[in-house]
Amino acid sequence: MILRQFLALTHNASAERRAEAAGTLAGAYLDGSLGSDAAWEAKTALLALLDDPALPVRRALAEACADSAAAPRPLVVALASDHPEIACLVLARSPVLMDADLVDCVAIGCEAARSAVASRPDLSKPVAAALAEVAGPPSLIALAKNPRAAIGTAAFLRMVERHGEDAELRRALLARHDLAIEVRHAVVALLAEQLARVGQEGGWMNSERGARAAREARDSAALALGDEAGETGLGRLVAHLRVQEQLTAGLILRAILSLRLPFAEAALAELSGLSRARVAGLMFEPHGAGFTALHRRAGLPALLLPPIQAALTVWREAADGRGGPSGPRLARSMIEAALTACEDLPFAEARGLMALLARFEAEAARDEARLFAQEQIEAHVREGAANLLAAPEAAAGSDGWTDGWTDTLAQAWQETRDEPEARDLPEVIELPGPGAVSEPEPRAPTTVEAGLPDAGAAWPLAPRPEERLGAPVAAEAPSALSAEASEAVLAGLSDALMASFLAGRPAPAAAPLPDVAPEVRPEPRPSARPREIALAVAAGMIPQELVLSYRADRSRERLAA
Structure with a gap:
C-alpha cells in the first residue's frame, strides 16, 4: 500500500518534489516506526529510487542514510558507487560500509572519493594501507591530517616513498604525534636528497659533491634523531637504517667521533x-x-x-x-x-x-x-x-639615590644628541624683530623623508647678517658710525634744529575710519633691544645733509678755537 501510494504521488512530480518525498520516506524508514510489512515496502521504494535520473533525489537519499546504522546496506553500497557528489556523503560517514567496501571504492574511485574515505574517523589500517598504495597527494594529505586514523609504519613509509616530495604532505606527516622514528628519518633523508638535487640543477654543485652532501646530511639527521629516540626507538632506528642499507662504517665513525656512543653501541650490536x-x-x-x-x-x-x-x-x-x-x-x-x-x-x-x-x-x-x-x-x-639590579643598591650608598643614575642619564642624553635627528636641530633660534620682513635665504634642496614635516617649514630660519634690523641703514651711512660718534651727534644737535627737522617731515596720511569699531587690545610690551641697534636706528633717521653741515660747523669751531 505504501509503495503504491508513493509511486502514484511521485510519478508526475517534479525533481524537487520527488527529492522531498524521498527524504521523508527514508526518514520514516530509519525511525523504525513502521510495521514489518510497511518497512519492507518502504525499503523497496527507496531501492527503486536509485534509478531516478534526477541527481537531487539520490542526494536526498544519501543525506538521509549517511549517518544511520539502520540504513539498508544495498542502498548505501549503491550510493557509494554513484556520482562523486553523492558517493562522498556516504563514504565519509556511513557506518554501514565495511573495510572491503572502502578498499574497493579506493581502488576504483576518483580522488574525491579517496579523500572522503581518508577523512573517516574510524579508518582502519587495511584501508589506510590501500590509500597509501594508490591514492594521490590530496588524499594522502587528508589521511595524514586525520588524527583518528590508524596508520601503520609500512603505510607511512609507502606514502613517503611515493609522494614524499610534496611539501604539504611532509608537514602533515611531521605534525603527527604518533609518527614512527623510521618515518621521520625517511622524511629527513628525502629532504636531504632534494636539497642536493636542487644544488646540482642550479649548477653550483656536481653530482659527486651533491651525493656526498646528501649522505652527510642524512647521517647527521640520523644521529640527531637517535639522541631523542630513547632505548626502544634507537634500536628501531638502527634496524631501519640497516634495512635501508644506510648503516655504514662512515656513520658509525661519525657517531663515535661526535660522542654519540649509545648510537655506536646499538649499531655495532645490530651488525655483530x-x-x-x-x-x-x-x-x-x-x-x-x-x-x-x-x-x-x-x-x-x-x-x-x-x-x-x-x-x-x-x-x-x-x-x-x-x-x-x-x-x-x-x-x-x-x-x-x-x-x-x-x-x-x-x-x-x-x-x-x-x-x-x-x-x-x-x-x-x-x-x-x-x-x-x-x-x-x-x-x-x-x-x-x-x-x-645592583645599580639602585649602589646608588643608595651615595649621598642621594638619584646620584646613582646621573651617569646613566647623562649617557642616554649624549646618545640622543649623537643621533642624526638630534644633531640637525639648531641650538639657538634667532627670530626677526617686529616689522622686519625679509626673504628667507635660499637653501640647497634636501630630500624630506616621507611622513615627516619639512625641517625648513617646521622651524623659523635665523635671518642672515645683512637682513638683521638696522643693517640697511648702517650700510648706507658713510664710514659706519660708532656708538660714541652717534651719541656725540645726538647730544650736539640744538632743540631748534631738531624742531625744524621734525616740522619738515611729511605728516602720515590719516587712515579711513572703519564702519565697525575695531577691537581694542592691549599693546604688547616691546621687548628690550641692544643699545647698538637703537643707536643705528636713530642715526639712520638723520638726513645726510644735516650730518655734513654739523661736521662743518664743528670743524669751524675747532679752527676758531
Missing part, C-alpha cells in the same frame, strides 16, 4: 649480533683483542680500526677522570687522535679516510665556536642584568 651491554664493555677496552674481534665481526673495514681505537682511548681517559676536555673540545681531541693514528697508514689507502676526518674536525670546530659564542652572549646578558 651481540648484546648492547657486551658491546659497551668491549668499547671501553679499545686496544683489547675483544674489540678487534667485534670490529671484524661487525664487518667494518680494517682501515678504520686504528683511528677508532685512538679516539676511544681519548674518550676513556676523559671518562676515567684523568682530566682533559669535555663536550666539543673532547670531540676535537678524539678527531685529532684519529688523524694522528692515520699517519702510520699507507697514504694511498688512508687519504679518503683522512679527508673524511678533516671534514669532521671542521664540523667540530664550528660547533665549538658556536657553543663558545652562545656562552659569551649569555654571560654578557647575565652581567648586564646583574649590573642593572
Whole structure:
C-alpha cells in the first residue's frame, strides 16, 4: 500500500518534489516506526529510487542514510558507487560500509572519493594501507591530517616513498604525534636528497659533491634523531637504517667521533649480533683483542680500526677522570687522535679516510665556536642584568639615590644628541624683530623623508647678517658710525634744529575710519633691544645733509678755537 501510494504521488512530480518525498520516506524508514510489512515496502521504494535520473533525489537519499546504522546496506553500497557528489556523503560517514567496501571504492574511485574515505574517523589500517598504495597527494594529505586514523609504519613509509616530495604532505606527516622514528628519518633523508638535487640543477654543485652532501646530511639527521629516540626507538632506528642499507662504517665513525656512543653501541650490536651491554664493555677496552674481534665481526673495514681505537682511548681517559676536555673540545681531541693514528697508514689507502676526518674536525670546530659564542652572549646578558639590579643598591650608598643614575642619564642624553635627528636641530633660534620682513635665504634642496614635516617649514630660519634690523641703514651711512660718534651727534644737535627737522617731515596720511569699531587690545610690551641697534636706528633717521653741515660747523669751531 505504501509503495503504491508513493509511486502514484511521485510519478508526475517534479525533481524537487520527488527529492522531498524521498527524504521523508527514508526518514520514516530509519525511525523504525513502521510495521514489518510497511518497512519492507518502504525499503523497496527507496531501492527503486536509485534509478531516478534526477541527481537531487539520490542526494536526498544519501543525506538521509549517511549517518544511520539502520540504513539498508544495498542502498548505501549503491550510493557509494554513484556520482562523486553523492558517493562522498556516504563514504565519509556511513557506518554501514565495511573495510572491503572502502578498499574497493579506493581502488576504483576518483580522488574525491579517496579523500572522503581518508577523512573517516574510524579508518582502519587495511584501508589506510590501500590509500597509501594508490591514492594521490590530496588524499594522502587528508589521511595524514586525520588524527583518528590508524596508520601503520609500512603505510607511512609507502606514502613517503611515493609522494614524499610534496611539501604539504611532509608537514602533515611531521605534525603527527604518533609518527614512527623510521618515518621521520625517511622524511629527513628525502629532504636531504632534494636539497642536493636542487644544488646540482642550479649548477653550483656536481653530482659527486651533491651525493656526498646528501649522505652527510642524512647521517647527521640520523644521529640527531637517535639522541631523542630513547632505548626502544634507537634500536628501531638502527634496524631501519640497516634495512635501508644506510648503516655504514662512515656513520658509525661519525657517531663515535661526535660522542654519540649509545648510537655506536646499538649499531655495532645490530651488525655483530651481540648484546648492547657486551658491546659497551668491549668499547671501553679499545686496544683489547675483544674489540678487534667485534670490529671484524661487525664487518667494518680494517682501515678504520686504528683511528677508532685512538679516539676511544681519548674518550676513556676523559671518562676515567684523568682530566682533559669535555663536550666539543673532547670531540676535537678524539678527531685529532684519529688523524694522528692515520699517519702510520699507507697514504694511498688512508687519504679518503683522512679527508673524511678533516671534514669532521671542521664540523667540530664550528660547533665549538658556536657553543663558545652562545656562552659569551649569555654571560654578557647575565652581567648586564646583574649590573642593572645592583645599580639602585649602589646608588643608595651615595649621598642621594638619584646620584646613582646621573651617569646613566647623562649617557642616554649624549646618545640622543649623537643621533642624526638630534644633531640637525639648531641650538639657538634667532627670530626677526617686529616689522622686519625679509626673504628667507635660499637653501640647497634636501630630500624630506616621507611622513615627516619639512625641517625648513617646521622651524623659523635665523635671518642672515645683512637682513638683521638696522643693517640697511648702517650700510648706507658713510664710514659706519660708532656708538660714541652717534651719541656725540645726538647730544650736539640744538632743540631748534631738531624742531625744524621734525616740522619738515611729511605728516602720515590719516587712515579711513572703519564702519565697525575695531577691537581694542592691549599693546604688547616691546621687548628690550641692544643699545647698538637703537643707536643705528636713530642715526639712520638723520638726513645726510644735516650730518655734513654739523661736521662743518664743528670743524669751524675747532679752527676758531
